Amino acid sequence: MAEPIRVTPKEVYQKVKSGTTLLVCAYDDEATFRRMKLQGAISLEEFKSILPSLSKDREIVFYCG
Numbered sequence: 001m002a003e004p005i006r007v008t009p010k011e012v013y014q015k016v017k018s019g020t021t022l023l024v025c026a027y028d029d030e031a032t033f034r035r036m037k038l039q040g041a042i043s044l045e046e047f048k049s050i051l052p053s054l055s056k057d058r059e060i061v062f063y064c065g
Contacts, residue, residue: 007061012061013039013040015059015061016041016061020059021058021060022047022054022060023038023040023041023061023063024041024042024043024062024063025037025038025041025062025063026044027043027064028044028045030043036065047060
């Protein structure tokens with residue numbers, strides 16, 4: 001398994017804004033997701049539902065508080 005790559009918030013923001021990166025809140029609790037949601041992020045539940053349709057080369061960034 002590959003080691004996670006650390007990126008700056010500024011880098012992630014630019015990538016999410018341009019649509020090249022998917023930002024996923026790593027909490028599986030919807031209430032926590034609503035409290036911790038960052039602009040452009042989707043919930044872990046939504047991520048799971050779209051996972052089969054995602055391109056294998058799509059960059060995905062997970063975050064938690």
